Amino acid sequence: MTAFPVLTDGVIELRVLEASDAECLIAGQDDDVIRLLTGTRFSLAEAVEWIESVRECWTEGRHRRNFGIWASDKLIGGIDAHTGWTMVQGIEQGDANIAFWLAPRGRGFGYAPRAVRLVCQYLGGLEVARAIIRTRCGNDAANRVAERAGCTRLDAAGDELQRWSFLLAQPSRGAPEA
DSSP: OOOOOEEEOSSEEEEOOOGGGHHHHHHTOOHHHIIIIISSOOOHHHHHHHHHHHHHHHHTTOSEEEEEEEETTEEEEEEEEEOOGGGSTTOOTTEEEEEEEEOGGGTTSSHHHHHHHHHHHHHHTTTOOEEEEEEETTOHHHHHHHHHTTOEEEEESSSSEEEEEEETTSOOOOSOOO
């Protein structure tokens, strides 16, 4: 059986979802998450299937690393690191694309920047040189997350996307801010 990593900063915990988390995953899908990320609301069967595919990526060593974001033992969101640079627009060799979402109950507490920093620390151990967050132009909340996580604004990656960079070779930034 594969041992999946658990990442924590003492406030949040990132861990790989299990099939038993499917109902919590569905409960966190509000209209914003659906509009910006999934395009559709998962059924229970689809959520279980997606979780199983994510776990399979881990066990088979594929380019995708997905974690659930947990606070106070509640699933409040998710974060994905994709190192398959040939598969993602605006990503180069040595980069990882970072995507994240938060359920309404997890927004406004600084959890997303913490999750980004934890994933970036994890990626530094995988010989990834740079994490890239691609946000939709006008998505002020996602842009604030990138800024608060310590990312630097780059150029636009197409007509609707803004790119943010976190260099993983940088010295440790210390404990995440609240």
